[in-house]
Structure formats: structure tokens, C-alpha cells
Amino acid sequence: MSSTTAWTSRVDVDPEQACPIAPVVDIVFSRWTTPILWALHEYGRQRFVELERRLVTITPKVLTQRLRQLERDGLVVRTYHPEVPPRVEYEISDLGRSLAPLFATLAEWSTANLGKVDEARLDYDAREGSRTRRR
């Protein structure tokens, strides 16, 4: 249990702030960020169009948005070459690379437990199916 004193101040905090990993989840696991970081980590520095082609269904607008956000957060470095035609290259930063062990842990959990999630879903759907249908 929490301390008996000043417990209201603890309850009043923002819902997601009550969870200490909420901020980093926002930064690292918002939509498209992991595929982008993965692509940059796997295939190294590359141009806008290469990323666009790799993340097949992403639109240039959204790709720009996410890259700007990642650049602002210091996870990605953007380099502009003032040539004709213009050339822009993106690469993962040291800070971005520091996420590698985290992603590795995630991948490990994935290979170890994703199957259990699938089983759980089958179980649940079977139970729900028989319950709603009233066999």
C-alpha cells in the first residue's frame, strides 16, 4: 500500500504518469516509430525515398511527421545536402542506438511468449463463442 500521508497528491497525478514508464512509451512506441528505427538500425543511413519504399504503406506526409518527431527527440539525425536534386539522409543517432538492448529484450519476449498469447486468444474466443451461442 502507499504511505498514509499525502495520498491524495499521489492519486491526483495524471493517469499515465502514475505509470513510471509512460513517458518513454510515448516516445519510443508511438505509431511507426519502431519500424522506422528498425529500418535505420538494420540498413543504416538512407534517403527519404528509401525509407518510404521500405515502409510500404506509409505516406510521405506521415513519414515526414514521424521523422521530424524522432529528430526532435534526438533518436534520428537528418542531414540535408543542398544539391540538385536535393538529397536528404537519415540515420539513427547514438541515443537511438542505445535502444538496441531494449529492442533485443522485446524480441526475446516475443519469441518466448507470442505463442502463448495466440493460445490465450484461441481459448478466449472459443469460450466466448460457446457462451454467446449458448450451446
Added chain:
Amino acid sequence: MSSTTAWTSRVDVDPEQACPIAPVVDIVFSRWTTPILWALHEYGRQRFVELERRLVTITPKVLTQRLRQLERDGLVVRTYHPEVPPRVEYEISDLGRSLAPLFATLAEWSTANLGKVDEARLDYDAREGSRTRRR
């Protein structure tokens, strides 16, 4: 658009499937799941209303949705006690608990690097501010 030649097979893969951790991200880091799992992990088994009060801004509808999803994925166990008034308790499952080291890694990265993200943002905003205002 679906040409029968071989080159389509590589391009047609799902955008997020190109990233091997995309599935687990969907499961574990979709909205509200980490605060819920955290609350269940920290404070143990608890009732619907307790969770609702802890996650201050969540609505019962959304809480129900997220709990159902977590239950279906096998991360949370729901126990229904047919009493008057009804009592329902939620607790984290073993599979859910297996995420603990992952969350710990995340928390470590957080304490080590969240400050750098803030710095990067200040830098970026300063650069952008001076660029748009131009002098």
C-alpha cells in the same frame, strides 16, 4: 495491381511486419495497457472500481475494452463472483508478470536517457525557433 511476377511478394509484406517487434508492440504498448498492467502489478488483485479510480481519467467503457483485450491476450485474469452486488476482480497473470524484466529495462533506459531526449527537444526547438523567425 497484384502482378503475378515474383517481385510483388517482397513488396507486399505488411509495413509493420518488416519490423520483427511490431506484433509485441501492438500487444503490450497499445493505449492504456501499460498503466493498467502497472497498477495490477504494483497493487495486486483489485476490483473494477479500484482500477477506475487509480487510472483517473479513464472512462468505464474504455477500461472495459482494455481489460477485455488484456484478458483475451492472457495478460490479465478476470474473476467473477456471482454475489449481490456483483464483485469482479482483476489480477495480472503469469504471462503478464513475465513482462516485468522488460518494463525494468524500459525504466532503466528512462532514468538514463529521458534527460537527453529533453535536451534534444530544447535544442531542436531553439534551432527551429530561430530558423522560422530568422534573426
Added chain:
DNA sequence: CCGTATCCTTGATGATACTG
């Protein structure tokens, strides 16, 4: 090539009211 600007659709969420 590397984006931006615009319009539009949709899925997620909030508000409110109501049952077993």
C-alpha cells in the same frame, strides 16, 4: 527528390444514460 498543403474518412475517445 523531398517534401507541403488540402481535403476527407475513420477509428478512438468522451459524455451520458441505463440495466442486472
Added chain:
DNA sequence: CAGTATCATCAAGGATACGG
């Protein structure tokens, strides 16, 4: 208490076209 149902809102994302 523990939800469900319904309606309203709203911002993220997609489609398309265009510009430096």
C-alpha cells in the same frame, strides 16, 4: 458494483495534388 448502449466529438491517418 460492473458494466453496456448510444450518441457526439475529434484528432490521426489516407488520398491527392502541387512546389522548391
